[in-house]
Amino acid sequence: MEFQKISSPSLRELFVEQLEHMILSGKLGIGEKLPPERQLSEAMQVSRAVVNSGIAELEKKGFLIVKPRVGTFVADYRRTGTLDTLLSIMKYNGGKLRNDEIRSILEVRIALDTLAAQQCIKRITDEEVQLLLEKTERIRDASSIAGASQAAFEFQHEFAVLSQNVLIPLIFQSFKVPVFTLWERFCTLYGIPALYQNTYKLWSFIHDRDIDGAVHWIQHSVGETINGSRKIYYE
Known part of the structure; x- marks a missing residue:
């Protein structure tokens, strides 16, 4: 030990x-x-x-x-x-984000993921698609919520890098702590399989080079955590 x-x-x-x-x-x-x-x-x-x-x-x-x-x-x-400042607020609230902060982060994520999809899918190679699949499967195979959240972050960060937009992965990396917290919250409420299924669905659109399908899925799946059936607010 x-x-x-x-x-x-x-x-x-x-x-x-x-x-x-x-x-x-x-x-x-x-x-x-x-x-x-x-x-x-x-x-x-x-x-x-x-x-x-x-x-x-x-x-x-x-x-x-x-x-x-x-x-x-x-x-x-x-x-x-x-x-x-946001990290200090989280610490003050016992590691939790307030509802308006959760909503704001998720709205920013929709915007960034949408841009990443538009830039990534039109130029991604078969080898890069396979790399994203391997990262997706690490979510499925994770033995803990923390492990699944880390695997989800690695998928999203690689997705951002593959967009070839210099700023998207940097912004995503800077938001790692609050975003990681939200993935853990999602897994706690709905389970690791739900996180895997969401990510695999996105990967499927990437594999098919379907930009419109990927963008729609990003808006739908993240939107479900804002106003839909899979909200992740604490109150």
């Missing part, structure tokens, strides 16, 4: 986490001005270096706005946030 190394979070990580929680819980409201760094340092009993680096990270994530010679303010992270 292999044991993992135990590590404790740094003071900066704890500082960032506490302020994120205060912002996400509403204890710190949008537009509210934070105390000066010296006061934060004294109140939280950490060095000013910890406060300074923590504020810089929170600004990068879109939670804070630093105005030189004016102060530091809570930002509207819905407008200024990044993917890191």
Whole structure:
């Protein structure tokens, strides 16, 4: 049996986490001005270096706005946030996404998968079709939900790479954590065979070089998780 190394979070990580929680819980409201760094340092009993680096990270994530010679303010992270902001929200919610976030990710996935299908299918080779089939079968053969979700990610990422659009696989890779979470949610609710069947159906259209069929299936199958019979919301 292999044991993992135990590590404790740094003071900066704890500082960032506490302020994120205060912002996400509403204890710190949008537009509210934070105390000066010296006061934060004294109140939280950490060095000013910890406060300074923590504020810089929170600004990068879109939670804070630093105005030189004016102060530091809570930002509207819905407008200024990044993917890191979404990951922080997931962590705050115990690894879960809210319904509007799930819907948004799925809508983006429809757009990206549709573009990938249009670009990939018209130029894919027989060898590449076989490669996608092998990745599809790994979903079927997975012994766990995590394994099936990883196999599904590998299929989708390869599909994106084969589109030869430089940005699609990069965007897909950047969304791995929330997308992976949604696949796990889908498998928990509907089973690994359902994920395999969805992927195999898409592969069949790719195999037949049927762009219209693939696009329709993407819109239908992902749409079912948004408004259909296979919703994956937590509430």
